[in-house]
Amino acid sequence: MYGLKFPHSARTREIRFVLNGSETSVRVPPGYTLLETLRYVLRMTGTKEGCARGDCGECTVLVDGVPVHACLTLMSQVEGRSVLTVEGIDRQHRLIRAFVEEGAVQCGHCTPGIVVAAYHLLSQVPRPTEEQVREALRGNLCRCTGYVKIIRAVLKAGEA
Amino acid sequence: MTAQRAVGAPVARRDAFEKAVGAAKYASDLFLDDMLWVAVLRSKYPHARIRRIDTSKAESHPNVVAVFTHRDVPVNRYGLFKKDRPVLCDDKVRYIGDPIALVAAETREDALEALKLIEVDYEPLPPVTDPIEAMRPDAPKVHDDGNICREVHLRLGDVDGAFARADVIVENTYRTGAQIHAYLETEAGISYMEDGKIVVVAGGQSPYRDRAEIAHALNLPEEMIRVVTPYVGGAFGGKDDITVQIHLALVTWKTGRPARLVWSREESMMAGTKRHPAIIKIRTAATRDGTILANKIEIVLDKGAYTALGPAVLDVAVENCNGPYRVQASQIDAYLVYTNNMVASAFRGFGAPQVIFAIERQMDLLAKKLGMDPLELRLKNALRKGDRYVFGNVLEGSVGIAQCLEVARSHPLWRSRGRNSCEWPWLRRGVGVAAAMKGYTIGALPDKGVVALELLRDGRVLVKGSFTEIGQGVIQAVAQIAADLLGVSVDDVEVVFADTEVTPDTSVTSASRQLFLAGNAVREAVEALRERVAELEGRLSGRRPARVEFSGGWVFIDSERRYSLQELARLLESTGLGRQVLGVYEVPRVEPLPGTLEIPHLFYMFGVTLAEVLVNLLTGEVTVSKVVSIVDAGRVINPITFTGQVEGAVAQGIGFALMEDAKIRDGYLLTRDLSTYLIPSSKDVPEIEVIPVETEEAEGPFGAKGIGEIGIISVAPAILNAVADATGVEPNAIPLTHERLYWLLKEHGLVEQLRRAST
Structure with a gap:
């Protein structure tokens, strides 16, 4: 797909999974991560890469409803499972609206991962407290905002 | 007619939605079919001579298209102040991030694999990593012309006289660390050929300057290069210098192929620039009533291996090291010193956070010695508009420091100072204050x-x-200013940014200058449009109008006639006058003080930070529980983006003060990822209250002034002053990690005291 080339020696394998509700099939080498697949193979760049080693939370996606680091998730682990990325969240979702209205977005590079993490939180705890929001987002680093408006946005979405 | 003025309105940012849904494209999100993946071989040693580079094995690796070394670079030195940085190292490597070779391959995996096949024959040299040692004449030389990159010596006023008549003298040495920008998007870009031009699309802060650097290194005319800067995933000064741009342009120029280069996080930590670590010694002379007479200040900045923007950073440190106070005399000796550490350059505050940390700790120590309230001491000495600053320059711009201090004095957090005991005997509460200043524009x-x-x-x-x-x-701010001046809705203003092919040169986005510069240039452009309408009217009616007003989507001419903007556009086009005007704004020139580059500034930012901390005496853990940031903001263009800037700066200040500990041993960076180099998370940043003190910057657009950096500058000293308030211990080095504070508390017997009390 999109002319992405793999090394000659790489033996690719077909992996089927459900991506944002659609049956998806990709051919990737063993050891390929979900993040590499999303960004390089499928060119779905809403999921960002911040460190590729599970430290920053930028690549947070849901696998069968559970938040994971796409950079630490091998494709063999998602075979037959359901993946939700930021592109799979309704653009009219109250969380998106709250992020825009509250000014929770600056450079915006961490935002998709945080939106996914917050989306998961609200699915578990519809009206979280500030402490619960802080706890849920502790693995998502942001360097621009100081988190103030991000937390306010999630709380606002929780009130709706 | 727009009911509401666009300036001052809390309008949601136009880029927020596309960023929140993951649709916005950053340089690292761009992929081109048939593109080459580029990887960089970096130095293994902090200091070594290169005897030989053998790329033959890498070149014959499958899928490798080309390997480049210094031999392929037409002009192998770049840099903004001094062209001392090799595009690819030739004679020596001077720090562990130094690039030696580039591999361009058909696959990412093969590019990384081929890096391992490049053989570099090094002759390791003794590294020099302590700036004080580096100043000694017998120290190993980073560059042939010695280790002192630049020095500034100023004698301002009667310093000796001031010290002779002082009632108290306070002397201390302060240290600050190598803060890393740690933007979430690492340095990234793509490049390709289009219409015979090399196009580089990369994260950066100044497309025109990047273009000039690329052109110089490739020895090509600037017109052959186009630089585009899409949304950038954070910069904070760290993308002020060249990162990926020249490497990308080189690969595309030599191969004719599109290319992609995105630094790994580890690469970003090692090869990206840092905040200059500083050692600052201050000796203050004051009278019994708290009047500061003079400061003798020595500043040593660790430059790392290359000059980058260091000379200007040194100047900013020198300019602000006396703090926002009426200091009558000062002796300043400042040194910018090369070492084999990683390169330091611009980082939000640009030299000011280091010196303000020092002077603001010094103010608290002086207050303690005088038995004065630290806030009253600051207020007593605070600069006022019209004052002559220590360099002899009269402060004609807005000077809101006294107002900020007054807001701090009456704030409930400050008034609660002194209630330091907590529920548990091992917890102590403290409240600290610190003031800040920094010139803005360049x-x-x-x-x-x-x-x-x-x-x-x-x-x-x-x-x-x-x-x-x-x-x-x-x-967003530019759109609001244009909308306000033209009387149209903000949604009717489109903004195109950062492309050398389609946007004129608004110069660098740094030094808290861009809103001020671009905003004023928009004002000039609207004036130019008004002039053009007058010319049009002159042609149409034979009489030049006296008044041209824009309002509600119309242009009114001498209150006799009006055109809709659509009609105006048509007329301007059909008469050949043209629908486009330029606005040019130049900051009024000041003569630099002899021996300096950019001192003084005409315009200064001011601010005050209040911090509340809880200190665990058993572990040394400091929890920042509340921060109040009071900012001399001029006129606020958009309250949401304004508070967002300040809140983010405060968070970076908390990291600078307590957490961000770049461990560097013998020139090697030990903290190469975000699990060892910790930046504040949602659990580390408390409630932040931002209070704008809206003074009026007469020269600014709508009275606005720069605010991008001010929020970080006084955070670290406010936090350390709060720690001192809580514990009585006086820490003078940052980052003040748990471990460092624990040993300080132990040294002062606090841990013992507590243990005795509990048994």
């Missing part, structure tokens, strides 16, 4: 910005400028 250096304003055929307005959107919201 001071005595020439500083000019140009924007283009185009009236679209449908009556909407297009503003074009080379400002970069690095997260700060400049495109």
